[in-house]
Amino acid sequence: MQLNYKISIPSFQISEEDGRTTHYQIKVQNQNKEWVVQKRYSDFKRLKDSLTQYFGDILPDLPKKKYITFLVGKSDQELDQRRLELEKFLHVISQNERIINSGQFQSFLSLTQSKIQVTILQNFKFGIRDFYYSEDLLIILNAETNALSRFDAYIQNIIDDEATVPVGSIECWEHSVKSWTKKYNSQAICLYFHNQSLLVGLDNGMINYLTILPGKINTSYEIEQHQSRVMGVHLFNQLIHSVSKDQNYRVVNFQTGQLEVDYHHNYELTCLKFNEIRNCAFIGDRNGQIMIFQNSSKLITLDFNDQFLRDLTVDPIKNYLIGICFYTGSTIVYDIGGLGQEKNTKKITQFKNKDKSRCVCWSSSRGEVFIGNSDGTITIWSAKDCSPIKEYQVHQDEITKMIWNEESSILMTSSKDKTIKIICLPKRWDGEIIIEKQKKSLDDIEQWDQND
Template sequence: MDSNSPISASVISYRNDPNDDTIYYMVQVKNKTSDIWQLEKRFSQFEDLAKKLKVLFGEQLPTLPKKKYITFLVGKTPEDIEKRKVGLDEFIQNLASRPEVVASEPLKQFLEIEKNAKDIIVSPPKQIFEFKGFLHGIRDFTISSEQGLMFVITSDCSVINRLDAYLTNMKAPWESEKGDQALIPVGCVECWLQQESGEFQRLWVKMYNSQAITCYWDPVASVLLVGLDSGSINYLYVPEKEGFKKFTESMEIEQHTDRVMGLYYDNKRKYLHSISKDRKYRVLNLRKGDLVADIEPDQYELTCLLGSEERKKTFVGDRHGEIFIYDIEKKRPKLVIKIPTNQLFIRGFFIDNQRNYLFSISHENGVILIIDIQLPGREQYSKEVASLNGKSKSREIGWSSKRGEIYVGNIDGTVTIWDARKSQQLYVLKAHDSDITKLQWLDADQTLLTAAKDKVIKVWSMPQHWRDPKIVEKELEQDQQQAKQQNVEQFQKKAQKQFEQNFQDDDEDDMAVWHKDQKRHSDTKYEDIVELK
């Protein structure tokens, strides 16, 4: 039994039912308190289990033994059945050794865990609220808990719909270019404000002729930045004194030639930082309208940007898997260090300033990257210290410092929850029906917000404890006792083996010592004594 898993399972035998000519495989399950139960399952039930688990875990599953085509002319031979039994045994043992799979609903039902060992069940996250009614699929959102304010970025995810909208919105040469509102919106930003009742109310919507991709909200300056697929950035001033009910300034900035992938606003200098698929990292002085910096870190598309006011640094990721750290204390960003990760397509950044860790994820293969960025001012010594293998095509990453948990949003609508201390998956949550595009952890409320292309934002409450701490402690004590017993048994076996070996050697030749070359003292020198043949 894996020390991290609360159960073990194996296929111990099979029987052929003569009434319906069906093979039943006997599955034996055991938990750490030595409770044992057995279940009979058909091969088709194993197949059904694999299909259900694939929805949650994708390709991170063991394979079932191949199903051999059987006809009334070619029956099932004992060798075929035994081979399948061995394959099913490997399959179920692998699943039972993984805590995150044991916690899933499909395996709980298959092994009848709730009926036979209710104590080991994991408490799942609970959905407590959802925002819906958005015009398009959600690309990004940002929430300010202190202000009770949320901005949501949405875009039409259908290529055909977008093409139709672009053609409809296209202006003829003789038509006026005035007016930035879309005829058929392709993207938009929505402003939501929390009311005294606790519910959120939508205050206003601004629409665009181009897909809205990303946003950045500065609560101090009341500045909202919206990055568009066209490469433009929309600057909006949304004053708090107006109750956020409207934006009083709107300026479209043609900053890039391709999709804007990340934004940051330095409110002290009024500098706008942005990155794009055009491989450019640009900084614009909004006071003067001057381009302060036009940097091309490498030859690859830039994919994510994070600014840290505390560190006076920006973090930039690219499609080739490299992370660049820039010092932005002076006018022009200065490269501090370039960190190669040996991964591809960096997506999402999150900083834990208490532990001095930068978390990121590779979209290409789902590897979670943990970078030690050192104390502020020592970022030049940053290095990758750990990595965790997750699902491929992951899109977003979140982090709870208090709980020590990593949250990864995946393209299949699931959220993988990791215990960072143990470097193991805790739970896989089926949160949405389409690509998850944004996660945000609210430490004060101990809640996780998830958004997806299915036009819904959901709020999840995490359990205080994934499992009953008393049960976990009891299992740990049993593990320690079992390990101690195994050590004693191994020592006894080793001692017995050594004794038998010595006895055997003595029995074979009790004068073996004399077969070695000996030396005797003769006058002032030693002479060799060798065995006479």
């Protein structure tokens, strides 16, 4: 797709308010219409910084600022020279098809606008680590994310045998009303829920196994599964699968207590995804590797050649495996269709998201990858041409979990900022509609009752 617009910067204006601020008039033309976008030099700088996160060092330089002109101002000749250099900058980057298809570039020139509707669930006591959602049920895993506050709670619980200062909890909401809460003296890290069975992985290495009935907890007991933080849990065919920072992948029969798999790895294990159709466990580690187990036997190890594989997602229909690395944002899509017979995989594509990527979702029908980041943004990528489509600031702190609903085009996100956001994305990315936000407090809207 080529850019069907003509871009120029025919003029600049000095602000009448302070007599110093320069606004560059960017004219955008196509066959049907023409409009002007007014930008300051700082806007160009933000555009380049944003694009650099995805496209690296291929971007041309912006004209440099001089310290002396900051103090005494710039002459009309100097401003006109900067105008020409900024125009050249736009012309160069508009030759790159991936850049012109990116949300950052199109937003900068007001080429397209897209509507998202955001519903906010807020006023939780702790940051949110994980959650489960269905039409009538919402299960939320809260955890104290402040290290100093956790330390104070741990000390108080040790000194005073009767103290129970929680550093985390799990809340169950049914039909928009909170039905029960269970508190923990260790951070609650991850959960799995299916058919009344609930697993909660804790920071101390324990797994809390619960069965729940409408309005209450039916049974609850803890399983000594690991020696340190549990990073992923799954229950399938009476087997509890779990991975931990203690470098172990373990599978336990929760009825007999028998240890079916006890695999020790060379590095910390950081994430677990399970494909029940194939009975496959996909496990990521801190060294950038993915191990694939089938029926308790290791099939293959994939190497990202990067560090800290933070999250995985699996498409069982198209046989895609998608992984992201935390520090660099490296994202790889694998075709795992050959696992069953030849035990091989094929890398389809790879791209670089922004640094400190935390979680990933995949839309099969749209061919889009959704990535939640530590700065509270979500980035949306086209897997077809590896172009960033959109970036939205949806949270004020790290995004911890995302759930994608294919049928309704809804993306749910949770964060350490103590909120859950329900984001309704447009069916298509064209159209000229403004972004809308709608806040909902758990205290007083739609019968969400925060009382214990």
